[in-house]
Amino acid sequence: MLKKTLIQITLILILIILLIWIYFQYKESGSITTFEKKSEVESISKDKNQNIIKDIKYNSNSINGDIYELKADYGEINIDNPNLIFMTNVLGTIKFKESNDIIITSDFANFNNKTYETTFIENVKIVRTNEVVTGDELYLVLDATDNELKINPKKKQNLLLMTGNVFFEKPGYNLKTDIVEIDLITKNSKIYMKDELKKVIVNKIN
Numbered sequence: 451m452l453k454k455t456l457i458q459i460t461l462i463l464i465l466i467i468l469l470i471w472i473y474f475q476y477k478e479s480g481s482i483t484t485f486e487k488k489s490e491v492e493s494i495s496k497d498k499n500q501n502i503i504k505d506i507k508y509n510s511n512s513i514n515g516d517i518y519e520l521k522a523d524y525g526e527i528n529i530d531n532p533n534l535i536f537m538t539n540v541l542g543t544i545k546f547k548e549s550n551d552i553i554i555t556s557d558f559a560n561f562n563n564k565t566y567e568t569t570f571i572e573n574v575k576i577v578r579t580n581e582v583v584t585g586d587e588l589y590l591v592l593d594a595t596d597n598e599l600k601i602n603p604k605k606k607q608n609l610l611l612m613t614g615n616v617f618f619e620k621p622g623y624n625l626k627t628d629i630v631e632i633d634l635i636t637k638n639s640k641i642y643m644k645d646e647l648k649k650v651i652v653n654k655i656n
Contacts, residue, residue: 501527506537510566510592515547516634518566518592522559533564540570542590549637552610553577554588565598567591576612576632580621581639583630586614592634608634626651 506525510518522537542554554577556570570588594607610632618625618641627650631640641650 501529503527503535506535508561508563508566512593517543517545518590519543519545520559520561520566520568525561533562535561535563537561542568542570544634546637550579552632554590554610556588565591574612576610578632582619583612583616585612585616585630588612610634621655623652623654625653 503525504523506522508520512518519542520537521541523539525535525537528534528536537559538557540554540556540559542559544552544554546552554570554575556574557572559571560569562568568590570590571586574585574588576583576588589609589611591607591609594605598605610630612630612632613628616627616630618627618630625641627641628644628648629640629642632638633640643650
């Protein structure tokens, strides 16, 4: 009986020693440290992804019944200013109650979800009826609030402003210019150069 007990105690001691040896072997090889670093990286990635919104969409209705709709595949919220969103693969639509829609596309856009001011950047295109305008950057601003006008009475509103390598196409002609403005109230276009001494290049198409 005593012999059997001694054998059991010996086996338990051997098992304990073996477990201690395995623990120190893994610790020295760095396996535990590697696992902890991996967990930290995963945690950081999750925190970053919290600022990404997929399939984002915004709508704004004007007093006149016009609708501004903005869609994007992704939106990244600015941590320092949550009102600012950087968008990717952007589609903007201005639906007028009494005239044809304006379609805007771009690779990226900076959007203010409070004022709805939008700056479209890279491969920007405007399509309106039979007009197509392309350029590097497009600034869109809708109605300014009373507070904004008190602070800045000259603040632009209800305007599309295309700048940078602007190319304007319409049946019968095309042109190259620095700036194209589209008034969202009158629907009129204004085309001009930054330097008044330079002229807009117009090409007739037969």
